[in-house]
Amino acid sequence: MKDFIIPTSMDDRDMGTPARQGAPVTLTIDGFEVTVPEGTSVMRAAAEAGIQVPKLCASDNMEAWGSCRLCVVEIEGRRGTPASCTTPVAEGMAVRTQSSKVKKIRKGVMELYISDHPLDCLTCSANGDCELQDMAGAVGLRDQRYESGRNHYDPLGIGTLAAGDIRARTRDTAEDLGNPEYIPQDQSNPYFTYDPSKCIVCSRCVRACEEVQGTFALTIEGRGFESRVSAGAAGDDFMASDCVSCGACVQACPTASLQEKSIIELGTPERSVITTCAYCGVGCSFKAELNGDELVRMVPYKHGKANRGHSCVKGRFAYGYANHKDRILSPMIRDRIDEPWREVNWDEALTFAAQRMRGLQERYGKKSIGVITSSRCTNEETYLVQKLTRAVFGNNNTDTCARVCHSPTGYGLGQTFGTSAGTQDFDSVEDTDVIILIGANPTDAHPVFASRMKKRLRAGAKIIVIDPRKIDLVRSAHIEASHHLPLRPGTNVAVVSALAHVIVTEGLMDEAFIRERCDWEEFSEYAEFISDPRHSPEATELLTGVPAADLREAARLFATGGNGAIYYGLGVTEHSQGSTTVIGIANLAMLTGNIGRRGVGVNPLRGQNNVQGSCDMGSFPHELPGYRHVKNDDVRDIYREVWGVEIDNEPGLRIPNMLDAAVEGTFKGLYCQGEDILQSDPDTKHVAAGLAAMECVIVHDLFLNETANYAHVFLPGSTFLEKDGTFTNAERRINRVREVMKPLNGYADWEVTQLLANAMGAGWHYTHPSQIMDEIALTTPSFAGVSYDVLEEKGSVQWPCNEAHPEGTPLMHVDGFMRGKGRFIVTEYVATEEKSGPRFPLLLTTGRILSQYNVGAQTRRTANSEWHHEDLLEIHPHDAELRGIKDGQWIKLASRSGETTLRAKISERMSTGVVYTTFHHPDTQANVITTDYSDWATNCPEYKVTAVQVSHSNGPTDWQEAYNAQAAQSRRILPAAE
Template sequence: VTVIGKPERAVVTTCAYCGVGCAFRAEMKGEQLVRMVPWKDGKANHGHSCVKGRFAWGYANHKDRITKPMVREKITDPWREVSWDEAIGFAADKIKTIKAEHGARALGGITSSRCTNEETFLVQKLIRAGFGSNNTDTCARVCHSPTGFGLSTTFGTSAGTQNFDSAEKTDVFLLIGANPTDAHPVFGSRMKKRLREGGKIIVVDPRRIDLVKSPHIEAAHHLPLQPGTNVAVLTSIAHVIVTEGLAAEDFIRERCDWDEYQDWARFVSQEKNSPEFLEAVTRVPAETVREAARLFATGGNGAIYYGLGVTEHSQGSSTVMAIANLAMATGNIGREGVGVNPLRGQNNVQGACDMGSFPHELPGYRHISQPDVRELFENDWGVKLDPEPGLRIPNMLDAAVDGSFKAIYIQGEDILQSDPDTKHVSAGLAAMDCVIVHDLFLNETAHYAHVFLPGSTFLEKNGTFTNAERRVQAVRKVMEPANGYEDWEVTQLLANAIGCEWSYTHPGQILDEIARLTPGFAGLNWDRVDANEQLQWPVNDKAPQGSPIMHVDGFVRGKGKFVVTEYVPTDEKTGPRFPLLLTTGRILSQYNVGAQTRRTGNNVWHEEDILEMHPTDAENRMVSTGDFVKLASRSGETTLRVLVTDRVAPGVVYTTFHHPNTQANVVTTDNSDWATNCPEYKVTAVQVTPSNGP
């Protein structure tokens, strides 16, 4: 970081990395950003930050930024730099031609969880009202779509129930499939603080993460389960709670559907769901499960936090519902210190979901098939909407290979690197007649693009992000966009070029439209955002100051719904050819595919993806720390270095997915969640063999 003299002014804005949503003062000298300082009045971070938010913003000025639009007829042609007019006209002609020849459903798009609420709202509006199809999806498809399904089904809405401050009142954390000290560091530190003050934690994770044991911290219980067995572990915990009479029956009778509870209680009480019976599946000692269950049910305020280790499984949605069942069964909903909290990965994945990015839902999680909801939007937008849900990302790619899906607009998402089964993604993209990539860098997906529209960073735009605790915070322009436009303006240019008549001049007007059409946002406007009120939705007549805790007097759906979640083993099996199970995660200093963190001008960020392997497995393969190995699965293979460590159990290997050279998703499977198609990134049968290097 280069500090150039004393700052002259500061602009308060919000970090664009993880879902914690830390507020920062961007300190300026003239038009130059000097440093990012965590803002003490930020309600999500209270003056704290991690290294990414504080130091990893140099990508905004990186030489790899593309600032001029580019087009080409064929993906084998060289790129041709053109004016904005020509690029937008080129893209619009293709969209209009394809629509005329193949119909609206041959068109679709992907919204970005890195962009603002206002930008995301406009992209789904472009697709629904401009293109004329519901083929809109978002990167939540590959991370938290099971949260959407699971929490909507059980509680009635897709959101974490608590504010972060609530953790200070938690007595027992149940942390499953999340590694907050690396992936959500400011909240991870907060958990550590509570643990140092006497809180307890149960960690359910195949890996011995920092919160299992680190200086001054030791988990009450670590359940090092076999990847793919979350539902079995949660069901066995529920078995203990119900059969030992520890369920909160008064809460359940008052707040939940009692008949459904009884069906569920009968199910979990079966012998086949006992910790002893399931030990062979989960590999967690039955007594550890029993002790953990007793602690969670009787230890005071119990709060469940989870991450992608829950959702990115073939039973991702079932696991989310199993978590909700457990919270209701123990009465841990609707007050401080308790609740169910998905730790959202990206800065605005909550917002992208709220804004109607999914193919079946309009903004505010209302199904596209509901005539009254459609009518509300149709009247406001002056169009007729397709009543049928559209295609999800994997289905768009399938349809492209089959020849019925022809064009896609992708804003701020590198699906070739981040989605599973890279071969299938590239086949789908290659089959399309028009791929429009709107991004900061010429990413991997752009290899298949016909139009490249330069994007703007969070430092170059106004708008809002919504963090993992539903907090809507201001994003403010710190510098002028290098490409000349904020992302919402580019979407508007494209919309108007295909015949829409949009005339937004500030994101506040888009926020007004969101508030007009979305009950949970009815009380929000730009003045309140600009005053840094940092409110948590719902914000409306019933909750004018927002809602730190949800489901206080009743669930959004009325009665809480217990759902029977039977454990179903994944199709991904180990065997003689692929004897190990690979699971994946993040490290503190990198972010997702690393497009930004790898471009910060600081060597700290240039780490490589490493494969963690247990000493026994390493010895069997005659590999040591630092050696290169080939990691192969039924889908593909890659090469990376190995780290021998007992953080992982025998039979399990672990890596990150931050580097394009490794492309960890070359090996992941095309298995996905039964309800949402969220890919099963967390379980891949692999073989590891020595290698001489890439």
């Protein structure tokens, strides 16, 4: 986009080639002296000096290509006119970027480009945002002499007419039948078009797909004049190809050849706001580009420190839900859940909610109500919700969706390292030599970070994948795992302990690190424990299914291969031994000395955009913000002073405990912000029973989600585009979320919470979310240095950010662990209670797919559903064959908890005996299958291990039919009273 359309700083310029690190080199460019690191290109050095060399095939997010020949320069003492993008600087070099010679060459090059480009600039969607147009102007091109030559475009606007086409009958000559070289647009992708006639074959899209995204879906097909971008095999369109729709190619395209459909439809945006994505825990920064208050497109922000200018199909394109017709914008209430909703004004809704909640406390006690905070909401919003329960309800009944995802991370890393967070920033992976990836599928769930990981793997790092499925990082384009350990679900602890066993018994640990940084006595106890032969790979092989020799080799590689980093996800935490596995992972990192510097560390990949933040903000029932237990008098004193109320010194109820207590009759009211526990939490029937037993359920959300089927009050929520606040991503980075447009419902979510609190007598008077952050900083030591002013100045900071760490903390535990000495803890394997057997012989594990996000409330309401419109059951061919199940067939999936129907997808990605599905679609309700077994320490549900049977189906289950009928009944809305 041109500067006159969206004001941009100098820093937003494309510098042509990537930055380098190296010794300083001084040269002159057009007489100006410039000093840059060794290895920098002449093009970039010129840009550093403020001189823009014309270019088409170069871009600073990919390596130089040297094909367009537009960036030629003259260098004193050298022959010819080298391309400035591929020529590195040298000491004393004297460069001329403008001379009659290079001007003539550039003009000739541009003339050739333009000769095969439709000159429809005024009506072109890229008008004003086209590098080809800019370069034609920059080189002073005023005409072109090759008008009668061959070209690829469509001057008659008819495409290529076949001889029999009815439109051809009116044409007189063969030429009038259209241009035989013309290739029609590929409109298959829902978000962008590919117009071959506007392609200049600069290969930027192909290189972006390779270097930035790492998918290798695109190529240049044909030679010479026939060369055109192709999405895979001849005849493949973009949707049929391996393209993952990350948008990198569209962003790289210098013309309108690859163009967002939204730009074609809505025109070029005129303003932009930098904000943070609301999907996964990577927390990508984006420029939201608008016309007025209409969002035209989301462009990954070049200076976003989490994403470094990259994006995925969700963040880049899947924002259409914000204006979806299903959005509820008026508050609604009803006395009973079998009644239709009544639209009311905010006052009536909030008074109704407040009176009901206070009434419940009067009848059933002050601990009879609670809240669930949202990991999709901002830190400020989450802080207020937990404050609502602690300061207004007078109890600690607050929990968050992290309960069902990363609560074991909090416990495990808290016990071993002393803090509940990942140790590294994302940039750290650039220095990693060996990655252990366990229980995570980043190409689907954290795609932008996966691209960075793949880039590092292509540069030579090695990866060990521990997962029951052959995920993409086991083998995909230019990626091959050194070891894939396909463990049986539920045996993480045994595998991690076996890795440690090999490292300890073969003497591969980093003794110097352990002696200096860890408690030696605890290590000695641990070493004795882990050396026992029962933890050996040979002893655990029968249990885990992982070949002992592979595991041994993997352990040796991790211990001796250089910088070792461990990345993990919900495949670690969502087990009955989730916390024990996290502890085991921490043990592995300490054993090998892989803590406290770049390239190493323990890195939980957080599921939702603000899981880290929601945990930081005191969402858990036993902790105040900053992970400080409510039992500590000194911590409660801080809040008593600031909030003016006594804080309960006893832990509150966790989500599963709330539901149990509801069924029992002692928990009666819930304020649930931005979560859909009926779809996302395990054992759906039990969740439904708990919600049905409550007398006041307040759902604060964008849509009438599944939980709202059991709600009495619906408070409309705002999308991330309407929010002002901060998100904290998986690397502890606090990023600003800026209001792109005003909340459609009239209030930001923090304002709604404040209104509810005040309706209950709180007397809060925040007027801006920055005041909430100021209160967080005032009361939370790890946030003491955080303010909106600091975030504006620095872009983002990683906590701890305080007097000791004024610039924030990219790497944790550099000079010592947060708790002092690192603590080794023994990790005995204990089998889950959930066993497969004759009735339920298979093990079900669940997860996400790239195009959908969690319960799908957002992504299902976008074109992302074109990739994934239903949950499928992945099953190994052998298991399918045994049951006579064919690909695409409807099947019944049954467990001890319940049964559902969905279609089968036969896949060799699965191990035999293990099946897999996603939980994105309420029609499937995969969680009717999962059980209420949970992590011993945190109650994090055991989503990843459910014994199931798969059989033929002849239609929806009775439960599905009853559920759908109840949901339809519950969603009736009466029109508002006049």
